[in-house]
Amino acid sequence: MAHNHHSDRHAGHHHHDHTDVDWAEMGPELEAQAELFTPLYEHTMAWLAKRQTEPGLIVDAGSGPGVIACLLADTFPGARVVAVDASEPLLARAGARAGRLGVADRFGTLTGELPDVLDDLDYPADLLWVGRTLHHLGDQRAALAAFAARLAVGGTLALQEGGLSARYLPRDVGFGRPGLQARLDALEEEWFAAMRADLPGTVVETEDWPALLAAAGLRPSGTRTFLLDLPAPTTDRARAYVAATLTRTRDGIGDHLEADDRATLDRLLDPDDKASVYHRPDLFLLAAQTVYTAVRTK
Numbered sequence: 001m002a003h004n005h006h007s008d009r010h011a012g013h014h015h016h017d018h019t020d021v022d023w024a025e026m027g028p029e030l031e032a033q034a035e036l037f038t039p040l041y042e043h044t045m046a047w048l049a050k051r052q053t054e055p056g057l058i059v060d061a062g063s064g065p066g067v068i069a070c071l072l073a074d075t076f077p078g079a080r081v082v083a084v085d086a087s088e089p090l091l092a093r094a095g096a097r098a099g100r101l102g103v104a105d106r107f108g109t110l111t112g113e114l115p116d117v118l119d120d121l122d123y124p125a126d127l128l129w130v131g132r133t134l135h136h137l138g139d140q141r142a143a144l145a146a147f148a149a150r151l152a153v154g155g156t157l158a159l160q161e162g163g164l165s166a167r168y169l170p171r172d173v174g175f176g177r178p179g180l181q182a183r184l185d186a187l188e189e190e191w192f193a194a195m196r197a198d199l200p201g202t203v204v205e206t207e208d209w210p211a212l213l214a215a216a217g218l219r220p221s222g223t224r225t226f227l228l229d230l231p232a233p234t235t236d237r238a239r240a241y242v243a244a245t246l247t248r249t250r251d252g253i254g255d256h257l258e259a260d261d262r263a264t265l266d267r268l269l270d271p272d273d274k275a276s277v278y279h280r281p282d283l284f285l286l287a288a289q290t291v292y293t294a295v296r297t298k
């Protein structure tokens, strides 16, 4: 997932050979995660609001369940927001959310495959947000060019990719071999590479985002990384996120772990164990997501 691919890269690998993600099934979790990450997104929105004042049309490409699309609507009260995604069930969640938050009158959805579906937009976008989604498209360079083509002159493309892998446990959790999270990250990298290799029309690319934005004809205008810092003692929602993430990790890459790490992970995920992520007092959540902006100048 993502995404920040460091935060969402755990998405969907229910079996380690399965690199295709069932997005609809991920709906509740994507929504809960984005809600948990709302403090980070609020900082992101405040930064964006300084870079693109009074956009008329905002497009959230790869919106998923629409938590961020609704934050965009909230941040820019004069704008119409269109949430775009290939997954109809996720867009249904986005629409329902917009209704609950009272912004339905200026909120729309558009279903289809990125980037081509953007041709169905009636107007060019003044702000195009692409959060943790570009890395799920086979040809990232071509997708950025297509996104750039859907921007109004003076409009901004905001790309959220990369950052740092989330941390939620001390290096030494009191049992097992210290450094478990770093070893899980290494295996996740391999899963991520296999996921990319399996995408339709996949193209290997140096992931220099400002250079790729410039190659798409845009003028890179800024890069900034936003933190989510929920220190211990943490909230039940953060615990639930960590438990869901580690469960997916165990399902996805557990077979590739050394026996000692596998045993550590089992203990961390045993709800009856006081040292598990469900109970331990030292659990925290520290995550960083990077946003790159670029402007269409002509």
Ligand SMILES: C[S@@+](CC[C@H](N)C(=O)[O-])C[C@H]1O[C@@H](n2cnc3c(N)ncnc32)[C@H](O)[C@@H]1O
Pocket: 001, 002, 003, 008, 011, 023, 030, 034, 061, 062, 063, 064, 065, 068, 084, 085, 086, 087, 090, 112, 113, 114, 115, 130, 131, 132, 133, 136, 137
């Ligand atoms: C990791 S989620 C990100 C959701 C949201 N932007 C966020 O940051 O929470 C990636 C989203 O991209 C969508 N997606 C992936 N590949 C797509 C494609 N080829 N066309 C359209 N949407 C796609 C998925 O359905 C999913 O909602």
